[in-house]
Amino acid sequence: MGSWRPASILAITVLLVGWASYSFHFQQIFVKRWGGVMTISVPNGHVHLAATWKDDNLWVENDDPATNTCHFNEYSKGNLLQGKVTIKNCSPMLRGAGNEQVRIP
Template sequence: MITIFYWIFLAAIVLGVLYFIGHSLKKWPAGFFVAGFFLVVGVLFYYFYLEQAFVKNWGGKMSVKVPQGQVHISATWKDDNLWIENYDPVSNTCIFQEYSRGHMLEGKVVIKDCNPLK
């Protein structure tokens, strides 16, 4: 729910800037530039900072897909990063995959000869 409020707030800012600069001041090119700047900054701020903070702290929504052929075991938060443990029965390995803010600098730990399903 908090995510929806963020996007509504961002859309209101972008449209408000566009209306004020473009319509009221009659400077449409500057209005589109400033509104586009706010839109890009707002999207990047959400993607690189707010997404996981919303999910962890305020009940936001996030989707993570389990890779084909693997079995999901558990998920946990470490600080603001989500760690997911999956099991690959073909290679008999447990895979801990980190989902960090902006999906950058993600860690991965592979444990060989791991069979947690027995």
């Protein structure tokens, strides 16, 4: 009977470590390599432009029209070791003078 307590603690520890590893690290790897489902949200007020994989990391590009900046964010579920690149004076949605849009054939 005395061996149940250490075994239970070990089992719970293994489950928690496995869940945390999947949630914060391996989810992107599984989605990219073997398929799966992963959901991310675009921040309020931003316009989604593109998403791309660099190795096993997902980079998402969003435009913030209010500040005229583009943001490349490396997606990380736990915001651990997350990269970010900001481009100022970026107007990908508007090309030309004023609010006119230029269509590229």
